[in-house]
Amino acid sequence: MEDKEKQGSPSGSFVERIAEKMSAAANAKRIYGEPVERNGVTVIPVSKAAYGFGGGAGTKAGEEGSGGGGGMVLTPVGYIEIKEGTTKFRPIQDPQTLIKLFAISGVAVLLTARSITKIFRR
Template sequence: MNPNEITTTGAPSLAERLAQVLSHSVRTEAVYGTPVERNGVTVIPVARAYYGFGGGSGTNAKSEAGTGGGGGATINPVGYIEMKDGRTNFRPIRSSVVPLVAVSGLVAYMLMRSMPRMRASRRIDNANWVGDVSE
């Protein structure tokens, strides 16, 4: 008997089905990709994996039963390991979104902060206006 194989009598429960799915998908290869070697440099892709599963079951007064469950996973690249000349370095993949959001937020803050001064300046200009000077 294979120790990784789940056997049950009757239909597998929700927990058993989730365990089967996890045993096939949660592997080292999900985080560390297949190494690639070119010209004496080996590169190993690195990712961050998140898995989440949930489920439940219940019955009501009419002896009706129900079960349900679901799950999801996401795997995001975070960098790569570079092996060259006997040295190993982790090279992160930097996202350009975070600095862009930070700069956009700073610009929005500066604009909002200057709005009262711009309005006050406009009121002063309108109060000093005496009419059309181009005759």
């Protein structure tokens, strides 16, 4: 009975259509790019995908309406290298991640140094 209610309501069919389109877009071909071969080395790009969607429907003054949307983000994370029968995953380092790591490490060193200084002052 719920299925019939979903199909009959504008929000059920609308949200289902968005979900179908988003899931079709987030497939393996998007995550793993087309292989590229040069000089005996094959490289396959690898990404991670994040997607979301939402929708809704309502009535106001006797009129019905529905709306919604969605989006997807693909982030490169590395590549698969195939060379001489050996396969290796090579991650791509994000420079912003390294900057954040150094900043956090610097703060941790500063706080540790302050704590040690306070201990020796006592």
